[in-house]
Amino acid sequence: MYKKLVRDKIPEIIKGNNQNPITRILSDEEYKFELEKKLNEEYQEVLNASGNDRIEELADMLEVMIYLAKLEGKELNDIIDTCNKKHDKRGGFEEKIYLEDVE
Numbered sequence: 001m002y003k004k005l006v007r008d009k010i011p012e013i014i015k016g017n018n019q020n021p022i023t024r025i026l027s028d029e030e031y032k033f034e035l036e037k038k039l040n041e042e043y044q045e046v047l048n049a050s051g052n053d054r055i056e057e058l059a060d061m062l063e064v065m066i067y068l069a070k071l072e073g074k075e076l077n078d079i080i081d082t083c084n085k086k087h088d089k090r091g092g093f094e095e096k097i098y099l100e101d102v103e
Contacts, residue, residue, distance in 0.1 A: 004041075005034035032071055039064045 026034060032036040042061040049057045066076050 005031075005038050032068075035064055035068050035071070039068065 014021040026032055040063055042057060046061055047059040069079055
């Protein structure tokens with residue numbers, strides 16, 4: 001449950017529960033690795049959630065994606081712009097097309 005990257009206010013929340021969080025600041029390399037782990041963690045939570053809980057988990061996943069983009073010198077708008085360009089060029093997933101094979 002512990003030994004993982006947490007949101008910035010989690011230590012204060014823990015202190016508010018009369019507990020003592022033991023934390024450290026990650027190196028840039030560790031930070032990137034832990035963000036990648038967190039993205040996978042959030043992905044698994046998205047898969048296991050539904051309804052409003054799924055929206056919450058998708059929001060968590062997006063938050064991690066934003067910080068991964070920052071490591072590349074980019075922002076959320078850069079992700080959205082790239083998404084829109086790919087959508088324009090290759091389409092989206094609205095038509096539910098499933099490719100069985102190519103001959």
